[in-house]
Every structure is written in structure tokens, then in C-alpha cells.
Amino acid sequence: MKPRAFQYHAPESVGEAVGLLEAHGDDAKVLAGGQSLVPMLNLRLTSFEHLVDLNRIAGLGTIERSSGTVRVGAVVRQAAAERSPDVAVGAPLLARALPHIGHFQIRNRGTVGGSIAHADPASELPAVALALDATLEVSGPAGVRIIAADEFFLSTWETAIGDGEILISVDFPSWGGRCGFAVEEIARRHGDFALAGAAVGVGLDEDLRVVRCAIGLFGVGSTPVRAHDAEVALTGGASIGEAAALAAADIDPPGDVHATAMYRKEVAAVVVRRALAAAIEEACL
Amino acid sequence: MSTTTGTSSHSAAGRYVGQRVARIEDPRLLTGHGRYVDDIQLPGMLHAAFVRSPVARGRITRIETKAAAALPGVRAVLTGSDINPRVHQFWHSMLGPPPEMGGQTPYPPVRPLAHGDVRFVGDPIVIIVAESRYVAEDAAELIEVDIDPGTPVLGYDAGTNPILVHPEMASGTNVSEAVPMPDVPEVEAMFATAPHVVTRTFRQARATNVPMEPRGIVVHYNRFAGDMQIWAATQSVSEVKSSAARLTGLPEPRVRAIANDVGGGFGQKMMLSRDEAAVILAAHLIGDRPVKWVEDRQENLTAANQARQEAVEVTMAVDAAGTILGAKVHFFEDVGAFPSGTGSSASMAMGVFPGPYRFPVVLPASTAVFTNTVGKQAYRGPWMMETVAREQMMDHVAREIGMDPLEFRRRNILSADEFPYTNCMTLVYENVTPSETMQQALEMLDVEAFRAEQAAARAEGRLLGMGLGVYLEPSAIAFGMLSSDLAVLQMDPTGRVIISMSTGNHGHSLETTIPQIVADTLGCDIADVVLIQGDTATSPTGPGTGGSRSAVIAGGAAQTASMRLREKIVQIAAHLLEASPEDMEVNASVVSVRGTPSKAVPFAQVASVAHMAPDSLPPDMECGLEVTARFRPPGMFTWSNAAHACTVEVDRETGMVKILRYIVSEDCGKMINPMVVEGQIAGGVVQGIGGVLYEHFAYDGEGNPLTTTFLDYLVPSAAEIPDIEIGHIETMSASLGGYKGMGEGGAIVSPPTVANAIHDAVAHLGVHPTDFPLGPSQIRDLLRAVAT
Amino acid sequence: MTLVPINLTVNGERHAVAVEARKLLSDVLREDLHLTGTHVGCEHGACGACTVLLDGQAVRSCLLFAIQLDRSEITTVEGLAGGDGTLNRFQAAMQECHGLQCGFCTPGVVVSMTAYLADHDQPDDEDLRVALSGNLCRCTGYQGIVNAARLSSRGAAVAGGRPGSGPTA
Numbered sequence A: 001m002k003p004r005a006f007q008y009h010a011p012e013s014v015g016e017a018v019g020l021l022e023a024h025g026d027d028a029k030v031l032a033g034g035q036s037l038v039p040m041l042n043l044r045l046t047s048f049e050h051l052v053d054l055n056r057i058a059g060l061g062t063i064e065r066s067s068g069t070v071r072v073g074a075v076v077r078q079a080a081a082e083r084s085p086d087v088a089v090g091a092p093l094l095a096r097a098l099p100h101i102g103h104f105q106i107r108n109r110g111t112v113g114g115s116i117a118h119a120d121p122a123s124e125l126p127a128v129a130l131a132l133d134a135t136l137e138v139s140g141p142a143g144v145r146i147i148a149a150d151e152f153f154l155s156t157w158e159t160a161i162g163d164g165e166i167l168i169s170v171d172f173p174s175w176g177g178r179c180g181f182a183v184e185e186i187a188r189r190h191g192d193f194a195l196a197g198a199a200v201g202v203g204l205d206e207d208l209r210v211v212r213c214a215i216g217l218f219g220v221g222s223t224p225v226r227a228h229d230a231e232v233a234l235t236g237g238a239s240i241g242e243a244a245a246l247a248a249a250d251i252d253p254p255g256d257v258h259a260t261a262m263y264r265k266e267v268a269a270v271v272v273r274r275a276l277a278a279a280i281e282e283a284c285l
Numbered sequence B: 001m002s003t004t005t006g007t008s009s010h011s012a013a014g015r016y017v018g019q020r021v022a023r024i025e026d027p028r029l030l031t032g033h034g035r036y037v038d039d040i041q042l043p044g045m046l047h048a049a050f051v052r053s054p055v056a057r058g059r060i061t062r063i064e065t066k067a068a069a070a071l072p073g074v075r076a077v078l079t080g081s082d083i084n085p086r087v088h089q090f091w092h093s094m095l096g097p098p099p100e101m102g103g104q105t106p107y108p109p110v111r112p113l114a115h116g117d118v119r120f121v122g123d124p125i126v127i128i129v130a131e132s133r134y135v136a137e138d139a140a141e142l143i144e145v146d147i148d149p150g151t152p153v154l155g156y157d158a159g160t161n162p163i164l165v166h167p168e169m170a171s172g173t174n175v176s177e178a179v180p181m182p183d184v185p186e187v188e189a190m191f192a193t194a195p196h197v198v199t200r201t202f203r204q205a206r207a208t209n210v211p212m213e214p215r216g217i218v219v220h221y222n223r224f225a226g227d228m229q230i231w232a233a234t235q236s237v238s239e240v241k242s243s244a245a246r247l248t249g250l251p252e253p254r255v256r257a258i259a260n261d262v263g264g265g266f267g268q269k270m271m272l273s274r275d276e277a278a279v280i281l282a283a284h285l286i287g288d289r290p291v292k293w294v295e296d297r298q299e300n301l302t303a304a305n306q307a308r309q310e311a312v313e314v315t316m317a318v319d320a321a322g323t324i325l326g327a328k329v330h331f332f333e334d335v336g337a338f339p340s341g342t343g344s345s346a347s348m349a350m351g352v353f354p355g356p357y358r359f360p361v362v363l364p365a366s367t368a369v370f371t372n373t374v375g376k377q378a379y380r381g382p383w384m385m386e387t388v389a390r391e392q393m394m395d396h397v398a399r400e401i402g403m404d405p406l407e408f409r410r411r412n413i414l415s416a417d418e419f420p421y422t423n424c425m426t427l428v429y430e431n432v433t434p435s436e437t438m439q440q441a442l443e444m445l446d447v448e449a450f451r452a453e454q455a456a457a458r459a460e461g462r463l464l465g466m467g468l469g470v471y472l473e474p475s476a477i478a479f480g481m482l483s484s485d486l487a488v489l490q491m492d493p494t495g496r497v498i499i500s501m502s503t504g505n506h507g508h509s510l511e512t513t514i515p516q517i518v519a520d521t522l523g524c525d526i527a528d529v530v531l532i533q534g535d536t537a538t539s540p541t542g543p544g545t546g547g548s549r550s551a552v553i554a555g556g557a558a559q560t561a562s563m564r565l566r567e568k569i570v571q572i573a574a575h576l577l578e579a580s581p582e583d584m585e586v587n588a589s590v591v592s593v594r595g596t597p598s599k600a601v602p603f604a605q606v607a608s609v610a611h612m613a614p615d616s617l618p619p620d621m622e623c624g625l626e627v628t629a630r631f632r633p634p635g636m637f638t639w640s641n642a643a644h645a646c647t648v649e650v651d652r653e654t655g656m657v658k659i660l661r662y663i664v665s666e667d668c669g670k671m672i673n674p675m676v677v678e679g680q681i682a683g684g685v686v687q688g689i690g691g692v693l694y695e696h697f698a699y700d701g702e703g704n705p706l707t708t709t710f711l712d713y714l715v716p717s718a719a720e721i722p723d724i725e726i727g728h729i730e731t732m733s734a735s736l737g738g739y740k741g742m743g744e745g746g747a748i749v750s751p752p753t754v755a756n757a758i759h760d761a762v763a764h765l766g767v768h769p770t771d772f773p774l775g776p777s778q779i780r781d782l783l784r785a786v787a788t
Numbered sequence C: 001m002t003l004v005p006i007n008l009t010v011n012g013e014r015h016a017v018a019v020e021a022r023k024l025l026s027d028v029l030r031e032d033l034h035l036t037g038t039h040v041g042c043e044h045g046a047c048g049a050c051t052v053l054l055d056g057q058a059v060r061s062c063l064l065f066a067i068q069l070d071r072s073e074i075t076t077v078e079g080l081a082g083g084d085g086t087l088n089r090f091q092a093a094m095q096e097c098h099g100l101q102c103g104f105c106t107p108g109v110v111v112s113m114t115a116y117l118a119d120h121d122q123p124d125d126e127d128l129r130v131a132l133s134g135n136l137c138r139c140t141g142y143q144g145i146v147n148a149a150r151l152s153s154r155g156a157a158v159a160g161g162r163p164g165s166g167p168t169a
């Protein structure tokens, strides 16, 4: 289990990296934490003539909190984000999701941007980005673009990042007022990719009525799924059980050796209900 | 919680034996200085990789190797037509030669590499030998193999499939081994009139041993010297040596096999595999440079032999009072394409099926079939399907007749006054304590408290359950080549000892436990004893480590050798002190006259005399201080036993199972090192838990494996496992020292124990699980089926 | 095949090695630097046997290319015990609690837990088991390892029992 040969590049600026990607086209691939890419290279499931390592580019590894958002640089390690007070305060849903990723050794190297750019539908962070309406900044030959999360995830391992483009940072909007967040997932073992999971946020008014709701599902299709109908229903006064049933109603999850499609669909409703209950409880505190 | 019963006149003294002696092997292993096969680097060493079949069954129409052979760094590209004709003989010592050579075991066709056709996904077709594993894998990708795929043979009904896995086998069927159900009219009559007759079929999920260190071998054939040196990840260096000699035609003394540290085996490293045979033959062909093959995890998961693809149909008759009247048992095994031997463990399973209960009669049958999947081999308790079936059956029958499974067991379990007991399959149990271990486990669990907790939980809609499993472990299986072991004990002129044995280090702690026995028996410090093992040049031929044999048989040999050496030491000392040997005592490496501590000689002085001053020895005594002892235990089996109990919570909505408590009461006789005993128990239990809840080596309908990485083949991690609580009962065995083997039991009875706990949690809903794995999706399927 | 020179500081010692770009850190440590304590059990990040410290953080060496690490500091299992072979606190606890059998997973366990326990004060049992979930062990059933982590972090293994034992002791 050894990777095919490749040429290694360690650009020190985004411009240089973009130049390399442009020059080598489909033969080049970005390497961030390597926690998804390197296993695939080792298994020879994929290979590239050029690997463009982002780890030596200054400026992609910072977390900045402003009034409305937390901006996480693409190569911020998942472990660093997990420990960040700015993330804890400004993007608590992200903070809740991170410990579910693999094991601490994986998070020490894996990056926030890598997880989102990799767009595994069973991953936590893409669902968090989707639920929070994050915006993603990419830089490419034509300059910088901002992509909304709901236009970013196209299919399994496929995103709106274009040829020659690199994900630079992700802006997670902060929620104000009385709110609560939760991530619930069912995985075979601790650290496994989820069979089904939900990342949710709720905002309550003075009377503890749900006035804001965001639900991102993962592990239930070819992309993370936003449960808009369930969100509308919940803010319109539906029970969490009803909202959860709605969230699962339209999904069409895959079946595999770990769980049938029906199982995933059933359990999606369970994790949404449990996550909503936990988030509301937190918001009520 | 601990009790000791029985005595043994031969029990070693207790300075080390019975103590939690810290392991001698640990410092090197903890600091990264162990020596595993992949750590071997030799000048000029080459690296091997295989091209393997991507389909389960098919005809090879073309193999094109030119591009691979031309790749810089590639030394050899060898196919079945290069390798297979070089096989002199290929069979396993434990199973004996094939019928055409006068033996009994009908082996599957002998071919290290596929030739003409392929028979499972992973079947090795080409071996590449190159300057590095990276280059070898590059070359493998350049090889073109065209295969005309055929319909694979899959499933337990392969015996009736007209397509043959091995068309050249004389049997002309896919049945590898079968025993028909005996026709006994009296028994049929009993079944016809019995108040209760219950039938169930229990299915295990195919699992694999996955030692954390995959298989690996380094082979150096020096064709100028005509000898071969092998480093291997093996449970038996003697077997590697013999197999390599048989394969190549080299005389056995010309082959040396070494295993330093081995990263676990659990049965997977007992017998030489086809892949390893191909490496040996490739190195033999290349002739001057060492060849290393260390498989990667994907090879280990797809091409190393596996186990547990088994089903058992049980029909049990019970009287109105809940007394067992008898059973009919049919074992079904899918042994894959290239099992070790016939692959069947049914004959052993039949004998021990009655377990710790009074079964007036058991009628056994078995069917083992070849399929186009990876072959079957031993995995910790290879016959354990009997316990898996019996212990689940106890619960199913009890529920069917409306009795508490605990009460049903109490009614049928053998009690202390019934031993020795000959079971209906003619095996004799003695020095075992099934009732006592069951009682101890139940006390540790506190059944009443649990039942209250369960009722309270149920009132909240939560599902809790408790399960029990009891078994007898036929340890230290002693027949044929497994009957005995040899210890060679030498005291050097400084008074320290080296003991050489056929055992090996793959986690069993023998480097510590054997010296514990020797030090106590001789009366010296443990630091003065060194075990030499794992090298055919320096240690005797023997079966190695496996089958829970080492404590009893290797331990017995070590103790016998130590007693003999001690006798000689005492004789020399008595002679030097001009006293009678009967009046001598030994303490801390000093021999003295009892009651007169001033009249004493240390071992060092005795040893020095023995080696250097033959004239000071008693007349007629041979000089030197070395003894050999071969030990054969008194019985064909040395029985140990245990009872396991566990509690679980089943999440009704998600089907997830959480094990709340896991309890073991174990009787393995005299414990040489309780810490090591507990480690073996915990390790086995977790493998068994894995087999129920997580591990499943799955194939699709085309014979394609679906779980070929550690992201899909789910080995339990620490986060899924509770503390394993252990109680001990020590009943001495009849063997020397009172020892019993216990290496496999943890893995044998934990699966039905966990399954019974799940069953207990959901039985009131009308759910009665019989099949593994019991993953969340399967549990939801069961719950959904009864939900209305 | 192009070899690129890099500098690695491993266990405090500087090494200049020439590596092929694709060579995994695990292979460079084992083959080029002869530090065979770092074990390879899966090469896809799942088993944890290959765990090393990179600039003090526990990471999988099978998922790094050595070429990425020019001028980095790496600590392997060989670098944890004292120069005279004195075991570190967790290593010593592993021996006392029988946290290893075959020893193959052990380097990854020891590296991971040495780093984890240095960063975490008073982890509870659940924390410890989750922290250990990235290191698969096929031999021990984790009992001895968990006990070692308890002993090493709290100075006591199990309430009411000694390390490695159930209610017997």
C-alpha cells in the first residue's frame, strides 16, 4: 500500500499555489492535512503527477472573530479550531462538530478547509457549513470568489471549487440572542464516519418560542442536506418530532454494508429530533 | 473475588508463580526496541508484492508481464507457471500429509499462485520482486491479466452447486468434509414424544483474526551454501522450517527459521500460507538475495485466511420440568477456496457441544463446503460455534418453555459432585467448576439489583438486558504432534540458566511466565533465567504457541526440566558439603543443609564445579549442568472453564447497543501470573464482542469483498468497550503444576453472552435474534419487524 | 526516481536524508533512520500504530510524506524513555498494568497517550477511552491500557482494585 510517484510542490503563497494548479491542470492536486487524500493515494485509489502542499503558505492558518462571523483559514487544523475560544464563542456549532471527527491524532493534522473541500457527505463540517450558511472564499486564476455554502456542495467529493482554485477560508456566521446548538450522530464506533447525523442550531424569542432554526444533515445522501421544510415547520410551531419527521421525509440515503437505506432514513429523524431537543434545552438555559 | 480449591503435590513454590510479576519483555516493546519481521533489513534485500485476482472465479486468458519486468528496479516477475512446478510438497505438520502421500487430510489443490484460473478475490496470480515495495507495487500495476469471469460458488448450499470450486479434486463436489446425521431410532422416538422440541439456526458473521502486525516473511536462500534462513511472523518457527523444507526440497537442517517478536496471530500465523509459500519459492529461485514480503492491511483483510463463516442448526428436546433430553446439531461451515486442510472444525465442535450441561444424547452432523471466497483457518477457539449455538439455544429454549434462562441453566448444569463426568460424546471432564463460576459471575453481577434496574428502565421505555454464557474449554489439546513439548535447560558456569523451547513471543508473555516457573522450581532469582525461543537453530522442534497449550505443556516441560536440574544441583552440593541429598534445601540460589545454614554452597559454585572441575563431582556423574525434559500432559484435554455475564442497553430507536458491564468468572487452575491470565481474558472477550457487534467480513452476491480496509472492517476500539471485571476460582488440573490453558475461552463464550443480553433486552417485544452481526441496522430490522 | 535532500530532527538528533517525494514518513523513519519502533499496521490512518509527535502533536506518520517535513521536529517512541532507558510515567504504568501483549500497537499507544496525558488534567474514564479510540489493539481488550492511563493520570488505577485486576485483588 504505497502511493504512486508524484512531484511535490510546497508553494509559499496562494498566488504561487494557484500558478502551479493552473500550470498542471488535472494532473495537480492540493494537499492540506492529508487525512483523506493520503489514504486514497496509499491505496492507489487515485493519483496525481503533482501535489501542491498548502502547509507552507503563510496566512491560511489563522482564526479571526469579528462581530458577525468567525473566519477560519483553510489550513487551520481541526484540533486548533477545537481549542479556539473564538470558535467556541462565535461558532459553537463548529466547536460541537469537531470532536466527532475521527480521533485526536487525525484532528491534529486534518484541516477545517480540507474537510469542507473534500466534501464527504458523511462528514460533519460540510453539514455545519451548510446549516450555518457559511460563505467560502476561494482564490484562483481569475481572482477571489465568495461561494455560499448552499451552492458549494455538488456531489460526493465534488464542490464548486473550480479549476486552479483553492479554498482560502470559511466564514461561519455567528448567531446572536438566545440560541443553542447541537450535533447528534450515529456512527458504528467512536470516530467513524456517521451512518446519519444532524448539526442544528435554534434561536428562541423571549417566550422561548423557536424563531430561528437551521438543520444540516450528513451521511444521508450524496451531499450534506439542509432540511428547510423542517426548519420552517419548527419556527411555525410544529413539534420537534414533526420537524424531525419532515427532515427525514425527502432524503434518499444510500445503503451499504453498515446500514440499509431505510435504517439511515429512520435514524436521520431520530438524530434531528435529539439534536433539536438538545439545542432547545441549551437555548433555554 | 477468588477461591482456591484442590491441591497439587507438584505445585511450584510461590515466590513467582501465582504473582503479578512484571513482564520481562515489556521494556524493549515499550521503548520501540522490539524486533518484528518488518524490522529486518539485510544487505541487498528485495521486496515482494502480488498481483491478485479482482474477481471471485474466472479463467485466466492472458498474463502480460513484459512492461513490469522492464521497469527499473524490478528483479523478477513470476507467475504460477514459474512458481507452482517448483513445489516439492506443501502440507501442514499438524494435519499431516495428503492421501497420495499416505496421510488422511484431503487438501485443496496445491498451488501457491493461481494457474489457469482464479478462485477468490485476492487469489495471488503474480509475484513481483523488486528493489523496494514502492517499485514492486508500481510493477504490479503494469501487469495485465485478462480473466474471463465465471459465476462464483457462494453460500452454505455450495455442496449442491454443480459448478465446482476445485474441479480437479477427486471428490467431484464442493463438500470439503461432511458427517451425516446418525440415524438412531430410539433418539428419534424420544424427540417424537418429548414435551418440548425447539429448533433454531444460529449464524455467525465471517470474521478475521487481524493481528495488528500483518503476515510477513523474509527469506534468504544462499544457493552457494545451500541453506535458507527465514525470519517470519509466525506462531511456530518449527512449522515454517518444515514447510519451507518440504516446499523447496531442502533438507530440514538446511533451513533455519527465526521469529523474534510477533505482533499477534490468533491462529492466522499457525500454518504457512500460499502467499508465504510463493515468497519462499521466489527467494529459492532468485537464489542470492534476501526477499521480504510484509503484506499491507488490504492484503491481510482480503487474502489472509479467515474464520467464523458458520451456521449451526440445533434441535433440542426438553421435558416438562425443563430437563434437557437431548439435541440434534448440524454444523455448517463455509471454508472458502483454500482453507488450511479441509478447514472444518466440526469434529471438535461435536465433542464439546454438550458443554457444562447434562445432555443424555447429542446427535451431530456437519457439512463444510468450498466457496469462491478466502479460505478458512483457525481463529481463537476454532470450534467455538458449539458454544455460540448452545449458549444462545439455552436462552431460546428457556424462553420458549416459559422458564427464566438462569433457572434453565441451573437445572441442567453439572455440579461439583458429578465430576469426573463423561459427556455423551465420550469426553471426560474433570477438575472443572461450571456451577461455581456461574454462581460467582451472578454474584458479581447482582442479578436482583439488575432486574430491578431493568424493570425501572423498561418503565421509561428503555431496553436493558442481561446475558449469561458458560463453557468448558478443552485446553492444551494433546494429540499427534501437539502431544508434548521439549524444554532444554542449561545452567552456565556462573549459575544462571537458559531454557530453550519451541514457543514464540506473540503476546503470550512466556518470556516471563516460563522463567517464573523455572525460578520457583529451581529456587533462584527470576533475573537469572532467560527463555530462548523462536529460533529453530537454538530452540528445539515443537508445535509452537497456539491451542491454549503453552501454560500446561510448555509450562509442564519447563517445570519437569527444572526439577531434574535441581536434583542434579542438589546432588553435587550434597557431595561438596559431604551431606546427604535428602537433607538439602534450596533458597535464593543457595543449596544448604537443612537446619545448618552455614553449610551451604551457592549455585555459582555448584555450576563452576560441574563445568570446570569434573573430578570434584560425585563419582559416575556426567559433568556439565544441562537437562532436557519432554512433557506430555496426562489427558488429551486439560479442561478449564468460565462463566461470563454481561448487561447491555439497546437503543430502541437507533439499534445501537451499549455494553454496560462485562463480568467473567474464570477457573484456569493454578495461575502462573494472574495479570497475564486477566490480559488473555480481556483480549479474547473483546474479540468476541467484535464478532457480534462490529466485525463482519462481508461479500456481495458476486463474491466481491466489501470490507477491505479498517474503515469498513470494524475492530472494536477502547471507546466501545467497558471494563472487564474478573473473578477467579482456582481448581488445580491433574497436570503438573495444576495449570490449565485459557487463551481462547474469552473469545469463545463472549459472543453468545453478548447476544443473550441483547435477546434479554428485546425478548418481551417478541424479538429473538439468532444471527450475527447484531449491528444497529440489523437490530432495527428486527425491531421494525415486530413493531405495529 | 528523484531524491530530494531534507533535514529532520528526530528525537533531538538532526538527520540529513535524501527521499523520494512519495516516501511516507513511517517508511523513512523505519528504513532510512532505522527507527523501527514506529510500526505500520494499516497505512490508511485507522490503526494508530504509526503515531509519532510532529512538533509535539501526535499524528499518523503513514499519512505524511517525509518531504513535507523538512526542518521539522519529530519524536518517535524511541525518544520517550530517558537516556538510561528509564520508562516515562505512562510507559511504566503500561508495564505495571499489563497494557501490552504482543507489543505491536504499543508504540502508537505510548506516543499518543504520552502526548494526550501531558495536555489533559484529570481525564475521566470516558475521556480516556475516547482518547484511546484512535489506537487499535487486538490483544489486550484495552483493559490494561485503560488502567495504565488511569494510573498514570490519577496515580491510581481502578477504584478499589489494583491495576490489571478485577475484583479479585
Ligand SMILES: Cc1cc2nc3c(=O)[nH]c(=O)nc-3n(C[C@H](O)[C@H](O)[C@H](O)COP(=O)(O)OP(=O)(O)OC[C@H]3O[C@@H](n4cnc5c(N)ncnc54)[C@H](O)[C@@H]3O)c2cc1C
Pocket: A029, A030, A031, A032, A033, A034, A035, A036, A037, A038, A039, A054, A074, A075, A100, A101, A102, A103, A106, A109, A110, A111, A112, A113, A114, A115, A116, A117, A118, A120, A122, A123, A124, A125, A161, A165, A166, A167, A168, A191, A192, A193, A194, C044, C045, C046
Ligand atoms: C481514521 C480516520 C477517521 C476519520 N474520521 C472522520 C470523521 O469521522 N469525520 C470526518 O469528517 N472526517 C473524518 N476523517 C477525515 C478527516 O477529517 C480529514 O482531515 C478531512 O476529511 C480532510 O482534511 P485534510 O486537511 O486532511 O485534507 P486532505 O486530505 O489534504 O485533502 C482532502 C481533499 O480536499 C482537497 N483540499 C484540501 N484542502 C483544500 C483547499 N484549501 N482548497 C482546495 N482543495 C482542498 C484536497 O485536494 C483533497 O482532494 C477521518 C480520517 C481518518 C484517517
Ligand code: FES
Pocket: C039, C040, C041, C042, C043, C044, C045, C046, C047, C048, C049, C050, C051, C060, C061, C062, C063
Ligand atoms: S499505520 Fe498509520 S494509522 Fe495504521
Ligand code: FES
Pocket: B212, B263, B264, B507, C099, C100, C101, C102, C103, C104, C105, C106, C136, C137, C138, C139, C140
Ligand atoms: S498488544 Fe498486541 S495489538 Fe496491542
